[in-house]
Amino acid sequence: MEGMVEERTAELRLEFEERRKLDKELQKKKEVLSAVLNNIADGIVACNHEGVLTVFNRAAEKFHGLPHEHLPADEWAKHYDLYNEDGKTPMAMDAIPLFRALHGEHIHNIEMVIAPKKGKQRRLLASGQPLFDSQGSKLGAVVSMHDITEQRKIELSLRNAHEKLEQKVEKRTIELKKSKEEWEKTFDAMNDIITIQDKDFRIIKANKMAHQTFQIKPGEFNGKYCYEVFRGSKQPCQGCPVLESLKNDDTHATEIVHENLGKIFHVTSSPIFNENGQFTQLLHIAKDITEQKKMEKELLHAHKMEAIGTLAGGIAHDFNNILTPILGYADMILEKLPEGSQLREDQQQVLIAGNRAKDLVKQILTFSRQSKKELLLIQPDIIIKEALKFLRASLPTFIEINTSIPKCGMIHADPTQLHQIIMNLCTNSYHAMRESGGVLGVTLAPVTIEKGDLRVENLDLTPGTYLILEVSDTGHGMHKKTVEMIFDPYFTTKKEGEGTGMGLSVVHGIVKSYGGHIFVYSELGKGTIFKIYLPCIASEETSAQSKIVSSYPRGDEKILIVDDEEVIVQMERQMLESLGYKVTALTSSKEAWDVLQKQPESFDLVVTDMTMPNITGIELAQRYLSLRPDASVILCTGFSELINGESSKKLGIRGFIMKPVLKKDLATAVRKALDEQES
Ligand SMILES: Nc1ncnc2c1ncn2[C@@H]1O[C@H](COP(=O)(O)OP(=O)(O)OP(=O)(O)O)[C@@H](O)[C@H]1O
Ligand SMILES: [Mg+2]
Numbered sequence: 001m002e003g004m005v006e007e008r009t010a011e012l013r014l015e016f017e018e019r020r021k022l023d024k025e026l027q028k029k030k031e032v033l034s035a036v037l038n039n040i041a042d043g044i045v046a047c048n049h050e051g052v053l054t055v056f057n058r059a060a061e062k063f064h065g066l067p068h069e070h071l072p073a074d075e076w077a078k079h080y081d082l083y084n085e086d087g088k089t090p091m092a093m094d095a096i097p098l099f100r101a102l103h104g105e106h107i108h109n110i111e112m113v114i115a116p117k118k119g120k121q122r123r124l125l126a127s128g129q130p131l132f133d134s135q136g137s138k139l140g141a142v143v144s145m146h147d148i149t150e151q152r153k154i155e156l157s158l159r160n161a162h163e164k165l166e167q168k169v170e171k172r173t174i175e176l177k178k179s180k181e182e183w184e185k186t187f188d189a190m191n192d193i194i195t196i197q198d199k200d201f202r203i204i205k206a207n208k209m210a211h212q213t214f215q216i217k218p219g220e221f222n223g224k225y226c227y228e229v230f231r232g233s234k235q236p237c238q239g240c241p242v243l244e245s246l247k248n249d250d251t252h253a254t255e256i257v258h259e260n261l262g263k264i265f266h267v268t269s270s271p272i273f274n275e276n277g278q279f280t281q282l283l284h285i286a287k288d289i290t291e292q293k294k295m296e297k298e299l300l301h302a303h304k305m306e307a308i309g310t311l312a313g314g315i316a317h318d319f320n321n322i323l324t325p326i327l328g329y330a331d332m333i334l335e336k337l338p339e340g341s342q343l344r345e346d347q348q349q350v351l352i353a354g355n356r357a358k359d360l361v362k363q364i365l366t367f368s369r370q371s372k373k374e375l376l377l378i379q380p381d382i383i384i385k386e387a388l389k390f391l392r393a394s395l396p397t398f399i400e401i402n403t404s405i406p407k408c409g410m411i412h413a414d415p416t417q418l419h420q421i422i423m424n425l426c427t428n429s430y431h432a433m434r435e436s437g438g439v440l441g442v443t444l445a446p447v448t449i450e451k452g453d454l455r456v457e458n459l460d461l462t463p464g465t466y467l468i469l470e471v472s473d474t475g476h477g478m479h480k481k482t483v484e485m486i487f488d489p490y491f492t493t494k495k496e497g498e499g500t501g502m503g504l505s506v507v508h509g510i511v512k513s514y515g516g517h518i519f520v521y522s523e524l525g526k527g528t529i530f531k532i533y534l535p536c537i538a539s540e541e542t543s544a545q546s547k548i549v550s551s552y553p554r555g556d557e558k559i560l561i562v563d564d565e566e567v568i569v570q571m572e573r574q575m576l577e578s579l580g581y582k583v584t585a586l587t588s589s590k591e592a593w594d595v596l597q598k599q600p601e602s603f604d605l606v607v608t609d610m611t612m613p614n615i616t617g618i619e620l621a622q623r624y625l626s627l628r629p630d631a632s633v634i635l636c637t638g639f640s641e642l643i644n645g646e647s648s649k650k651l652g653i654r655g656f657i658m659k660p661v662l663k664k665d666l667a668t669a670v671r672k673a674l675d676e677q678e679s
Pocket of ligand 2: 424427428499503504
């Protein structure tokens with residue numbers, strides 16, 4: 001028995017030792033497990049199958065704000081609040097990850113926010129699952145929590161920075177887009193043909209005008225060679241400024257005539273450098289200067305005409321003075337010669353030749369615009385139709401005449417001059433068609449020229465309404481070189497005796513003196529068009545008709561004649577005395593003024609020359625009229641540019657005679673002035 005007890009005691013001791021050893025090992029394992037748990041950075045929380053919290057490792061304690069000293073598990077929850085991902089909505093009990101895991105859910109990365117009563121709130125990612133023992137009985141649940149507070153903060157600031165960057169990029173993109181659009185709009189709005197090319201003449205970009213001019217759709221320019229598109233050529237055009245720019249990296253310009261387009265361009269080539277200062281592309285600008293060139297030519301022509309006019313006018317003026325006594329005396333001699341005598345016939349030839357010379361002088365004066373006639377308000381269609389009636393009768397039937405001449409306004413003109421314009425132009429047209437026949441067209445139509453019109457800026461045309469008289473033919477037309485000279489006096493391509501070359505110069509002079517303009521378009525072998533712009537008068541005043549005087553009127557009034565040329569003064573004296581007047585003739589205007597000053601009432605009329613030394617005719621008239629406002633004065637001159645009928649009337653001057661003075665003109669003007677004074 002004793003032996004059995006001893007044996008049992010030894011066994012128990014052994015068992016006890018064994019157990020102590022096991023306990024020790026267990027304790028050790030527990031410590032290791034606890035150390036492992038507490039040293040994990042993630043928080044670990046576990047509960048038993050009844051939901052009572054059993055594990056809260058150090059990281060979890062820290063997240064939840066638990067104090068360092070040991071706390072009973074049922075007090076843990078008092079130290080923190082749990083929120084959903086938004087950080088605002090309190091987390092429902094059944095949504096708490098540990099309890100969801102306890103209910104059998106396997107949860108993965110649920111985002112939540114823990115707000116300890118003391119300490120900073122943290123954002124955690126929780127994952128968890130239920131725990132079972134080897135027999136499959138539920139032991140509880142475990143949840144691990146990974147702190148993503150810092151990560152989220154970084155993410156947030158990264159997101160903010162990213163958003164800011166995106167906003168900046170977006171803003172910059174909009175700005176860039178806007179400036180690109182603006183640039184493109186400007187590029188397209190430019191009225192010149194603009195292209196950007198590479199150094200091999202390949203077009204990289206072309207503006208709208210380039211597309212329009214060459215009728216190329218957008219985009220189809222790209223990659224094509226400049227010379228291929230612009231000129232249909234296989235190599236760079238001769239004289240192209242791009243060639244020069246390629247040689248010395250500089251801007252070059254030149255004028256280029258484009259035969260096919262019928263245009264003249266001012267072409268500029270400028271190198272474009274990249275950010276490293278390398279010459280990579282070229283800016284090619286072609287400015288259409290066709291119209292400008294045309295206007296320059298017109299202006300040059302106008303100046304030339306002006307100069308010729310001044311010269312011709314001066315000669316004509318002197319010639320007039322010589323012609324005056326010749327014709328005057330010839331006229332007087334004729335009157336004295338018996339009817340039917342040989343001498344009278346001879347004298348008539350003198351007068352005919354003299355009158356031809358007078359006509360020529362008149363033409364030159366018309367061209368040089370020194371024969372300003374008193375213009376009347378007329379309805380041009382009536383005169384044009386009249387002239388055409390005459391032309392139809394005189395032109396052969398193989399000349400077809402097409403007309404459109406509506407009543408379309410009034411103009412200030414001299415009917416004879418207007419007639420002359422039609423006759424000169426139509427005769428030229430007939431001459432151009434006399435070999436092969438053709439169509440002569442005459443039309444009249446109104447047109448309004450606005451401010452800013454090229455014709456206003458370059459051709460001295462004042463904005464307003466004009467009547468366009470168009471005379472066209474289908475004749476042989478003219479060379480460009482001929483067109484440039486047709487308005488020059490004495491320019492003719494006709495055989496001797498067929499034309500003097502004065503026709504168009506006279507037309508030009510008349511049109512210019514009316515404030516109008518004349519255009520000519522001609523194509524060799526096709527025909528010619530003349531377009532005459534005549535200023536249109538708005539009011540419908542009735543045209544004043546000049547009286548036709550058939551006989552020489554007479555009188556017995558006292559007249560003072562003043563002219564610095566003795567021969568003219570004497571001739572005029574004889575003319576007037578033969579009509580019954582009492583004449584005093586003086587060659588000095590100074591002397592005339594003395595006489596008039598002393599006895600202002602002693603004359604019924606003063607006829608004075610215009611251009612005289614010391615006191616001019618107009619000055620003498622003015623002085624006399626200031627002394628005696630009811631006085632009658634006639635100005636007699638070959639130079640009418642300084643004063644015309646209208647302005648002389650304003651000064652109180654009653655008449656105006658153009659040299660060379662014929663008895664008929666002098667008699668009429670004198671009588672008219674005297675009669676007007678009486679009434
Ligand atoms: N319609 C036309 N068609 C072709 N050539 C013309 C036409 N009109 C004028 N010309 C040319 O202009 C030149 C000058 O014309 P202009 O009328 O001034 O003189 P002309 O006709 O030669 O002579 P004139 O008119 O003095 O008798 C003409 O010689 C002719 O060469
Ligand atoms: Mg002619």
